[in-house]
Amino acid sequence: MSKIFYYLILKPLSWLPLSITYYFSDLMYLLMxxxxxxxxxxxxxxxxxSFPENSEEENEKIARRFYSFFCDxxxxxxxxxxxxxxxxxxxxxVINPAVLEPYAKAGKSIIAVGGHYANWEIAALSFPNYLGPxxxxxxxSPLKNEAMNRLISENRARxxxxxTSRRAVDEYYAxxxxxxxxxxxxxxxxxxxxYEKLHWTRFLNRTTGFLMGPERFxxxxxxxxxxxxxxxxxxxxxxxxxxxxxxHPRETEPGFITEFFAxxxxxxxxxxxxxxxxxxxxxxxxxxDEVPELSDERPFVTGKYERx
Numbered sequence: 001m002s003k004i005f006y007y008l009i010l011k012p013l014s015w016l017p018l019s020i021t022y023y024f025s026d027l028m029y030l031l032m033x034x035x036x037x038x039x040x041x042x043x044x045x046x047x048x049x050s051f052p053e054n055s056e057e058e059n060e061k062i063a064r065r066f067y068s069f070f071c072d073x074x075x076x077x078x079x080x081x082x083x084x085x086x087x088x089x090x091x092x093x094v095i096n097p098a099v100l101e102p103y104a105k106a107g108k109s110i111i112a113v114g115g116h117y118a119n120w121e122i123a124a125l126s127f128p129n130y131l132g133p134x135x136x137x138x139x140x141s142p143l144k145n146e147a148m149n150r151l152i153s154e155n156r157a158r159x160x161x162x163x164t165s166r167r168a169v170d171e172y173y174a175x176x177x178x179x180x181x182x183x184x185x186x187x188x189x190x191x192x193x194x195y196e197k198l199h200w201t202r203f204l205n206r207t208t209g210f211l212m213g214p215e216r217f218x219x220x221x222x223x224x225x226x227x228x229x230x231x232x233x234x235x236x237x238x239x240x241x242x243x244x245x246x247x248h249p250r251e252t253e254p255g256f257i258t259e260f261f262a263x264x265x266x267x268x269x270x271x272x273x274x275x276x277x278x279x280x281x282x283x284x285x286x287x288x289d290e291v292p293e294l295s296d297e298r299p300f301v302t303g304k305y306e307r308x
Contacts (some may be wrong), residue, residue, distance in 0.1 A: 002147040014081035018236050021079060025071040033067040043067075043278045050204035051273070065274035069232070076236060077121045081155055085129070088159070092123045092230075092238040094130035099242050100181070103224060104133050109180045113214045113245075113257075114228040115187035115265045116277035118238055121156075123230055127181070127240070128160040137162040137180045139169055141188075169213070173221055183228065184214040186261055189281055195288040199258040201300035203266055207287045215257040216305045218249040225249060225257055227264045232275055255302025 013021065032038045043066065047059045054062075080088065103110055114120065128136045138161050143149035157163050162180065164172045190198050190211045198209035218225045225245040233239050245260045246252055269276045292301060 002145050002151075006148070006151055010078055011081060013075075013078050014083070016079070018076065018079055021075040022072065022235070025068075025075045028071040028074070029068050032071060033064060038067075039279045042281060046278045046280075046282065047273070049206060049283070050269070052205055062273050063278070066276075066278050069274050070277075070279065072235065073119045073121075076119055080121055080125060081151075083125075085125075085159060088122055088125045089129045091236055092119075092126040092240060094127065094240045094242070096241055097130045099226075099244070100131060100134060104179065107179055108224065109134070109178075109182060110224045110226055111182045111184065111214055111218050112226045112228040112242065113184045113186050113261050114230060115261075115268075116185060116280060117265065117268060118230040118232045118275045120185070120230060122236075123228075123238060123240055124156055124161060124183070125159045127183075130240075131181050134179050134181045135162060136160065137164060137172070137176075137182045139164050139166050139182070139184055141166050166213075169217065173217060182217075182223070184217075186211060186214050186258075187265060187280075187282070189284055191285050195290055197303040197305065199255050199262075199300060199302045200287075200291050200294070201259060201262050202294055203262050204269065206283060207291065207294055208262075208283065209285065209287075209291075210258050210262055212258050212303050212305055214261070215249070215255075218246075218257055219252070219305075219307050222248065222250050225260075227261060229264070229268060231268070231272070250307070254305075254307070255300055258302065259300055 033040070040063070043063055044059065047062050051059055051062070100110065124138055138156065140153070140156075140163055142165055143152065153163055188211060190209050193211060195209065197212065199212050200207060200209050202208070214225070217223070224247045227243040227245060229241040229243050231239050243264060245257060249257060292298065294300065
């Protein structure tokens, strides 16, 4: 059924230029926001909790802008199945690739951490064009549908990205000796992790738990860390910028890298809130009673992990 859907609907749609499919996106927006109200309760709860100082009208405006972007992202991602390399490289540019030159000369890999912000699917295809001689490695969560997982993975890899399942990251670091930029998306809801292994901090006005995978791998392998800032500059066009965090993870205090990520992502969301994935149930887990109250004197509580 998935292959039929792909070849009869998704693939033909992907042949259309975005100038045409954006009309479909506008129609979907009207249906999704005004009529169906897709996850509208979740979206409004997330936004109002993150911006309690806003009026109801202001938060409704953010929601409307988000749904418009969300529909665009769906059709942009469909277009990627057939989008030429020249087009996706034009649609997302890394504005400061020269910051990697010292690491390339030293033969060092780096870790780049980002969130579900702007259209990361376009970015994932364009990065190999800008970040050489480093190869790009992306960590992903496999889809339950094997046929769609294979189709999407093959498309993500067609520009040269190495794909590694999040379940196989340890094996990747044990066996890899290439010079790479390793991308982690680190704002998922940590629903299955025990509270003492999470980094707890104030994020968008709520005590929030963050997975510490990127920090754990950076410290264990002493790999320099950057935040990959991704911004939409106009419809269907993005700019990416590598923001330095640390060159020496093993010398940082526990929680430093994860806190840096949380603060930088928060600043980006506050700057332009419509481009974060508000349909994601980021706070569905709640805060366990064991997590102490945070304050200016204790701004975060960090989890435990092996640092060697």
